[in-house]
Amino acid sequence: MCSGRVDPEFVFRAFANGMDGVFIGGCILNECNYITNGNYHALNMVLLCKKIMEHMGLNPERLRIEFMSSGEGMVYVDVVNDFVSRIKELGPVGKAEGISEDELSLKLAEVRKLIPYIKIVKKEKLQVRIGSKDEYPEFYSNNEIDELFSDVVSYYIDPEKCRACMLCARNCPVGAIESAKNQVHVIDQYRCIKCNTCYEVCPEKFGAVTKIIAAPVPDPIPVENRAITKKES
C-alpha cells in the first residue's frame, strides 16, 4: 500500500470523529522505489483537502503531509513533535475556529457526502504531478473551491418525462434510484453521489433526467402519484 492510497474520506472521517489533526507520511518525492510515485497523488489530495478545510472555516494546518525515508527516524520525530505542538497550540477542532460542534459535524457530513462528486469533478486535476513547492498554495485556488461547493450539481427525474424504463436505476452505482415497473423513478438525493450516470443512460427520446446546478431539487412526487399510464406510440 502506498501513501497515494489515502482517501479524502479517511481525512474528513478522522476530523468528523473529533480528531484535531491528521498527519500523512509519504516516501521522499521522486524517490519512489516503484514507478508509482503515489506520494504525488497523496500530496495533490492533501492540497485539495486543505483548501476544502479553509472553505469550511477549519485551519488547514490541521492536515499535514511530509515526505521522508525509512532511515530518517530523527526527521520523523522532529516533524511529529512539531505537528503535535502546533495542534496543541491550535486547540480542539471546531472550537478553536469558532464553529459549534453541531455546525462542524453538519459541515463535515456535507463535505463527506460530496467526496465522490469531488473525485469526479476534479478527476483530471487530482492526477497532476505538482512540479514545485511554489505551486502548492495556489494549485487549488480558493475561488475554485468556492465554486466547487456553490455550483454543486444535482440530478432530478422529471416525472412528466420518465417512462419507467429502469435503465437509470439499473446503472446507478449506489442504488440511489427508487424504481419499479410503470412507476416514475425517483432519485434518493441523500444517497445520490452525483456521478452523472443516470443522466447519460436515460434514453435521448425521454430526456427525463435533468441536471440542476446550484438550485434546490424539487421534492419527490408522492408514492401514490407515481404510476404512469403508457401512451400509445
Next chain:
Amino acid sequence: MNIEVLTYTEVKSVDGEPGNFRVRMIKRPRYIDESKCTGCTTCVEYCPVRYPDKFNQKISSNKAVHIYFSQAVPLIAFIDESCLYLKDSKCRICEGVCKNDAIDFAQKEERIEINVGAIILAPGFEPFTPDITDQYGYGRRQNVVTSMDFERLMCATGPYEGEILRASDMKHPHNVAWIQCIGSRQSGKSPEAGNSYCSAVCCEYTQKQVILTKDHDPDARCTVFHNDIRAYGKDFERFYQRAENLSDVRFIRSYVSIVKEDPVTKNITIRYNTADEGVKEEEFDMVVLSIGLNPPVDHKELAETFGIELNSHGFCKTDPSNPMRTTRPGIFVSGTFQGPVDIPESVFTASGAGSQCADFLEYRRGNLNTKRVYPPERDVSGEEPRIGVFVCHCGANIGRVVDVPSAVEYALTLPNVVHAQEQLFSCATNSAKEITDMIQEKKLNRVVLAACSPRTLDALFRDTVREGGLNQYYFEFANIREHCSWVHSKEKEEATEKALDLIRMSVARAALLEPLQEFDLPVTKAALVVGGGIAGMTSALSIAEQGYKVHLLEKEKDLGGMARKIYSTLDKLDVQKHLNDLIRKVYQNPGIRVYSESVITDTSGYVGNFITRVKSQKGVSEIKHGVTIIATGADVYEPTEYLYGQNGKIITSLELEKMIVQKDMKITGSKKLVMIQCVGCRNEDRNYCSRVCCGESIKNALELKERHPGMDIYILYRDIRAYGYAEDYYREARSKKIRFIRYEPDSKPVVKIIKEKKKSIINITVMDQTLKKKVAIDADALVLAAAAVPSANTQKIAQLFGLSLSLDGFFKEAHVKLKPVEFAADGIYLCGTAHYPKLISETISQAYGAAGRALTILSHDTIVASGSVCELDENKCIGCGACVTACTYGAVQLRQSKKGNKAEIIPVLCKGCGLCNAKCPTGAIQLKHFTDKEIISQIDSVFVKKREEEKKERVEAAV
C-alpha cells in the same frame, strides 16, 4: 527458505570440480545462540564496555555485544573481542539480562563442510585508507575525513544520528571541501599514494554527498576539487548538473595541497591552482577525501583458497568475453571484486553469475528445494470473528514501558476477542507454537499480535497463522514497540494508553479481514528476445542452454548488430571472433529460433503468458512466451557538426576503427590526426555522456601509434572518462605522446578546410583550457567521437510493450540502481545499449543478468500473484477511467461491455499500491486487505469511546 546464511564464517579450502566442490569452512563463535536471540538488544543496553564502532568508522562507540548495524541479516547480536569476559573472565552481565538465554560463552569455533555445484565470489572492496604521513594528514588532522566517514556522518543511523559534526568541536561544518581521486589515478611511482586505475564511483558519490549536505544545511558552502568529472553512467550527467547548479556549490578543476591546519579553529587551508586565477589559498571547516576502491584486504588469501588468479591490481582476473567467469571453472565473481564498478553493474553481474551457476546445477534443479507443507486451511467463512490477541513483552523492550498485563485484560473486553495472553518473545519458536496451539484450542479465526514492526516479522507470523490452519491474511500486527514503547519510554502511563488504542484499532480491523488466495498462473516456458546483437544473443544462449525455448528477433538480415562494426576492445577482446562464435552457437542451438528481418505487429498478455505476432522472413508467426527481453541496441549519431560528410577525411571513430583494421592508408597514412570528443552528446539535444567514446578514441589512438609511431595524434576532449581500468590505457596514451587538449563547450573547436595546391588541409582551432591559449592544428584527418543514440525503433517497441523511456530516450529500467535489468512491468527485462551506451564487456554482463532474471520465471511451472491486489465490483463502476490513469502498471483497463465502459483489473499486473482505490468515486475498486471498510474501521475505533457515548445518547433520544 532456500538460502542458508552462514555469517562470521571463513572458507578454508575448496576441492573438487565444477558441479561438485567440497568447501571447508570455519564458523567463528558469536557467543550468541542464533536460534534463541530475538534481536531485542537488551544485552546491548546493559553491556558496560564501550568500544569504537567499526560500522560507524570508529567515529562513535558501540558495546562489546551489539548488532553490527540496523539492517544486519540476521538481525541478532554478536559479542566481539572487546568483551570483558572473553578478555579477563569478568562481567557476564549480558547472560543475566537476556531473558531468552541466548548468550552462550561456551561456543567454540565450528568446522563446517558442504558440497556445492558452483561458487560465486562477492567479497566486495576495501575503501582506500590515506596514509597518515601523506600531505592530507588523515588521522592527524581532526577535520580531514574520508568520504566513507562522511557517508556515516550524514546517515540517520550514523555516529551522530544524522548530524554532520566536526570531531574537533562538535559543530556543524558550513564550508566543506571534497578532494577527488584520493588513492585513485595515481602514477604508481609511490604505492602508498594509491592505485593506477580510476575507482569509477567517486565523482558520482561526491555529487550525492554535496546534494545531501545541502539538504542537511541549505546554507552550506560546498567545493569539489576534481580532475576529470567522470559522469559516465545513466542519468549521471544530469545528476552532476543538479549538484553543480545548487547555490554555493563550486566544482574547481585543480590539483590541491593542504597547506595548514589552524591550531585554534582546526580549520584546514587548501592551496589550489586554476588557469583563470592562478594559485589561491582558501580555508575550509572540513575536508572530505574522496577515497577510491581497493581490492578486499585478504585478496591474496582469497585467490589461494579458491584457486583463482588475480589481475595486476589485486582484483579477480576475469574473461573479457564473460566478466563473471574466473580462471577456475565453476567459480564466478560479481560486484566490485571484478574491479571498481557501480551499483547497477554489481546488481546485474550478481544476477548473471547466479544464472551461470545454474549451468552446473541444471541437472539437479529443484532437488534440494525445501517446500513447506501446511495443514489444510480451515473454512471460517460462516463463523463469527473469534479474535486472539497476543501481547509481546519483547523482553524488556515493551514490557518495561507498557503495562502488558493490563493490555491483555483490556483486549479481552473488546468485541470479538475470545482469547488474549502475554508472551515474553512472540518471535521465539516456542511462542509461535503457542499461537498455533491456541488457534486450534480456542478455535480462533483471527490473530492480532501486539509487538513490533510488521517490516521485520510480518512474514514469520503469517506463516505461524498458516501453521494453525488459518488463511495467512487473517493476521494483524499492532506495533506497540517502534510506534509506542521505544518512542515513549519515559511516559509509561500514556504509552500504555496508546498501546490500548493501537490494539483496539487492530482488533477492529482484524474482525473485517478476509481470506485471500495467492493464485498460481501457468508459465509459458519460452522467452522472446528482441534484438540479435551481442546482448540479445548472449541472453538467448544463456536461457536456451538451460533448456528453455527462445525466439530471437532481429530486424536486419543478419545477426550481430552494432558489434559488426567493432573489431577490438581496450582489453584486447577480438570482437569479430567472439561475435562469429556467438552467431554459430545461436544457430547451432536447437532451442533458439531466429527470426530475421522481423517486425513486431502486436503484443499482449502479461508475465508468464505473453503473445506476440511477428512478420519475418519466416512469414507471420504468433509467438507465445513467458518472458520478454528487450535488447534492441543503440545507433550511432550522424554528426551535423565539424563538416562531417563534406570531406572524405572527416570520419567517425567507428569508421576509423574499420579503416585501421582494413589498413586503409587514406586515413591511417596521415601525419597529423585530430580526434574531437563529445560530438552530439553532452549538449542540449542529448544531455548525457555516451560513455564509450573516450575509451574508443584512446583505443584507436594507441592502435595507430603502434602501427605508425611517427603519427601526431591530438585528442580534443572535455573530460576524459576513462573509468576503471581504462585509466591505465589513458596513461599509456599520454606517455606515448598522444596530445590531449581540453576544450569547454562554450568554445568548441572550429574546423575549416583549406585547399592548398592539390591537397586539402583540415584546420582545427581550439582554445586549450589548460594553457588558456588558442591552438591551431593543420591535420590530415579528423575523427569525430560520435554519440551513441537510442535506436530508431525504440519508441515503437516501447509503445508495443507498454514500456517507458527515460529523458534521453533510452529504455527506463524499474530502478536505476537496484533493478537495472528489470522493467516496472513484470516479466520484461532489459540489456545492452538499449538501456544506455555501454562497453561490450558490460553488455555481456547485463545480458547474462537479464537472462538470470528471466530464468527465475521460466524455471517455475507457475508464478504466484499476491492476494493483496485490487478488485472491481462491476455494478458500482461508472467507467469514469480515473483508476486507469492512476495505475502505472497497466493493471487497470477500460473495456466496452453491454453496460457501457467498465474498468477491468488484471490481478497479476497489480502491485497493490491502491492509487486506483483512492481515485474511485463509487468505491467500486477495493484494494484487498486494505479495503475502505478495513481502514475506516481503524480510523473509527480510535475514537470509539466518544462514539459509544454518542451512540448511547442517540439511542436514548430515539427511545
